Amino acid sequence: xxxxxxxxxxxxxxxxxxxxxxxxxxxxxxxxxxxxxxxxxxxxxxxxxxxxxxxxxxxxxxxxxxxxxxxxxxxxxxxxxxxxxxxxxxxxxxxxxxxxxxxxxxxxxxxxxxxxxxxxxxxxxxxxxxxxxxxxxxxxxxxxxxxxxxxxxxxxxxxxxxxxxxxxxxxxxxxxxxxxxxxxxxxxxxxxxxxxxxxxxxxxxxxxxxxxxxxxxxxxxxxxxxxxxxxxxxxxxxxxxxxxxxxxxxxxxxxxxxxxxxxxxxxxxxxxxxxxxxxxxxxxxxxxxxxxxxxxxxxxxxxxxxxxxxxxxxx
Numbered sequence: 001x002x003x004x005x006x007x008x009x010x011x012x013x014x015x016x017x018x019x020x021x022x023x024x025x026x027x028x029x030x031x032x033x034x035x036x037x038x039x040x041x042x043x044x045x046x047x048x049x050x051x052x053x054x055x056x057x058x059x060x061x062x063x064x065x066x067x068x069x070x071x072x073x074x075x076x077x078x079x080x081x082x083x084x085x086x087x088x089x090x091x092x093x094x095x096x097x098x099x100x101x102x103x104x105x106x107x108x109x110x111x112x113x114x115x116x117x118x119x120x121x122x123x124x125x126x127x128x129x130x131x132x133x134x135x136x137x138x139x140x141x142x143x144x145x146x147x148x149x150x151x152x153x154x155x156x157x158x159x160x161x162x163x164x165x166x167x168x169x170x171x172x173x174x175x176x177x178x179x180x181x182x183x184x185x186x187x188x189x190x191x192x193x194x195x196x197x198x199x200x201x202x203x204x205x206x207x208x209x210x211x212x213x214x215x216x217x218x219x220x221x222x223x224x225x226x227x228x229x230x231x232x233x234x235x236x237x238x239x240x241x242x243x244x245x246x247x248x249x250x251x252x253x254x255x256x257x258x259x260x261x262x263x264x265x266x267x268x269x270x271x272x273x274x275x276x277x278x279x280x281x282x283x284x285x286x287x288x289x290x291x292x293x294x295x296x297x298x299x300x301x302x303x304x305x306x307x308x309x310x311x312x313x314x315x
Contacts, residue, residue, distance in 0.1 A: 050068050066083060069308075069313060100254055135197055144197075216302040220277055
């Protein structure tokens with residue numbers, strides 16, 4: 001269902017010469033090296049003015065994050081669509097198994113200005129990129145696509161979109177193995193939330209995509225040496241803003257090969273950064289008799305991304 005949105009003009013945004021933009025594309029494949037290699041090739045060669053800045057392959061969660069960067073909104077959208085279509089041609093969500101929740105083959109696309117938020121045009125460019133991607137995937141390629149953040153007319157948050165689509169409640173059939181919220185039982189049913197673009201029926205091979213624009217986010221995973229899921233969930237809830245914890249922090253507990261991870265999204269890393277969040281998770285875990293094995297970020301911070309983009313982008 002296409003939405004009529006009012007933002008700065010495409011011509012105005014593309015005329016800005018100092019833009020730095022990034023898109024994180026989260027794809028539901030982290031175990032087939034052949035598939036990942038082919039997707040890397042597509043992402044690396046999609047357009048002359050985009051670059052593949054990073055690939056984080058998360059084998060335990062059968063999921064990979066491809067980070068693309070550019071100075072051009074339209075080219076970045078083109079590259080992300082090319083990568084998305086390649087993933088959709090390679091992967092069958094119905095055959096995918098993981099301990100990480102997901103809604104689609106191209107599960108999540110987040111678009112970001114690589115800045116510190118001082119220029120509103122930067123966020124408008126990220127929002128334009130997200131809407132262009134959603135329009136292409138939804139209307140041209142029939143993938144139900146949901147906008148969030150600055151790309152959405154009311155700035156609906158990603159967690160709210162996911163919650164309405166069952167993202168956080170689809171893990172009960174095989175212990176902690178997530179089947180995905182869009183499964184074969186929904187193929188003849190309208191989606192519980194109408195997409196912003198694309199059909200209201202989801203193909204169970206493809207699922208749906210959430211596509212939005214927000215400031216740069218840091219993903220921090222803290223691995224607990226435990227198999228006590230209720231205790232780990234209590235830690236995740238206590239550290240999250242929704243559970244009364246740290247502002248700007250979202251968290252959930254996920255089964256991992258080596259224990260249980262508290263997976264944290266740091267929505268405002270300038271307020272609560274990785275070190276502070278790790279320290280708080282450590283404290284909460286210790287209160288429950290749990291040990292922290294290690295903590296790690298799955299990508300770079302915004303300063304590192306800006307530096308990398310300025311080094312590798314020639315146009």
